Amino acid sequence: MLIIAHRGASGEAPENTLAAMTLAVAQQADAIELDVHRVEDTLVVIHDRFLDKTTSGRGPVSQSTLAQLAQLDAGQGERVPTLWQVLECVGARCGLNIELKGMATDELLLPLLEQAVAQLGYRWEQFLVSSFHHPMLARIKGTKPDLRIGALTASCPLNYAEFASELAADAVHLDVDFADPALIADAQQRGLKVYVYTVDKAEDLAQMAALGVDGVFTNFPARSRAQLGLTDP
Ligand code: G3P
Ligand code: MG
16 A cells, blocks of 8 residues: 655644655655645645735735745745756656646646756656646546546545546545545455555554555655555554
């Protein structure tokens, strides 16, 4: 089962910061999930639409400037990084699940990933692009069919994983609250990987392992690895 660090190792470092990314790599996460919004013509790594919860700033992320963002404290003296800064920081040492937030964030992504492959040593198969905004995923898949996409849902859809098949997705990303065994089985029968968020509790980890999911998003990569018995002897 893959261990995907949710917003980096965000249980032990400020979420979506370079510190959280560095810690996730050190804790041997198989991949790191992060959230991106658009500021000016740059993808920045932050979860919320508003600055208030995770930074010293106030107001909508989309109405900030890069210069303003650079001044903010994102926790423990960390900054709000750009996606390029995260790509440089991780340096192709593990997979990256880039979750597109907001709207029209897809337009900026492919050139950046091309640059990361050309300049930072990433392989395309290390990237997994996900979103709750399925039209953005469809556009990305249409432009770059070999880029892996993960269809996010926070529900158990009527026709189970059919929506992900329609998107030609490679994975379906399920909310642990709706990780119905029938949905998981349907997704896997369709050839989709099943990754479940956010799984931190020992009981949930054990249940997801018993259901045979392909990976979990966790805020505590090292601890979750150990609880699943995945730690090296
Ligand atoms: O990508 C999995 C999970 O992060 C989706 O929900 O709100 O934490 O971005 P959220
Ligand atoms: Mg996310």
